[in-house]
Amino acid sequence: MRIGELARRAGTTTRALRYYESRGLLPARRGGNGYRAYDEEDLRLLRQIRVLQDFGFELEETRPFVECLQAGHPAGDSCPASLEVYRAKLAELDAMVARLSEVREVLAGQLAQAEAARDALAGAGPGEPRCELVRTGE
Amino acid sequence: MRIGELARRAGTTTRALRYYESRGLLPARRGGNGYRAYDEEDLRLLRQIRVLQDFGFELEETRPFVECLQAGHPAGDSCPASLEVYRAKLAELDAMVARLSEVREVLAGQLAQAEAARDALAGAGPGEPRCELVRTGE
């Protein structure tokens, strides 16, 4: 299998594959004409890379999984190094979610407070209180 | 107050202030010598910008708040446009948290499964099962 076919079958581009190879992530054998030659196993490696990428892993973080498969293990996450990456990623996600949630709560509070202030002003405002149900914006 | 003092008092840099001005976000009056002249009100605007930036707002998203203050309102979020930005940000954060949480759950499942597979192999493996309680990593 040549680079174009592999790219097509994995739903990526030849440019990406050459990039992976340049990073030492997905080495390719070469035919006599200099063309890269891939097999089904390479397709597995590539799929592993892409699944993890879709989960938000950086390219470097997929390396242990790829190496694990290359070493003949049944799955990319059969090796301790891969499990470590999983754990690190989980911690990273947890931290991110915690940070975002905290900001979210603060903002929700600010919004509620600002809306309350607006409504209070509207109610105590000039003689012609705006009708809340007919706001033109929104 | 000149640019250096304002920067110091707001905990930012003169470069950033000139950048804000170039974006039309924090215009400055000029003295006869061409120097930018700021007052306490500008410090308020700047603090508003920085607070929102710390919450993860983009510069453009802080604009309604700044304009609201410039218009003489008591707070940056006293205007409908600011409230809209709040709501949009909340929705954005919620979407982000949902996406990350989903990935987190999938990964946690993968990790658990991979660990179970490893332990099963260790138990059914060669005659000398590794002691789970003395894992050197961790």
Place this chain on the structure above:
DNA sequence: CTAGACCTTCACCCCGACGTCAACGCCAGC
């Protein structure tokens, strides 16, 4: 007088994961 703060403009940086040429080689079909 001189150091430091200020002015302007233009360019550059950071990050990752590629995309986009350019200029060439290889090979199948007609």
Place this chain on the structure above:
DNA sequence: GCTGGCGTTGACGTCGGGGTGAAGGTCTAG
């Protein structure tokens, strides 16, 4: 033998957001 479609390499561009750096000049405070 020629065209078209693959393949090769390397160098450079892109995206986005929020700035930073340098050069070269002016102004001010002590």
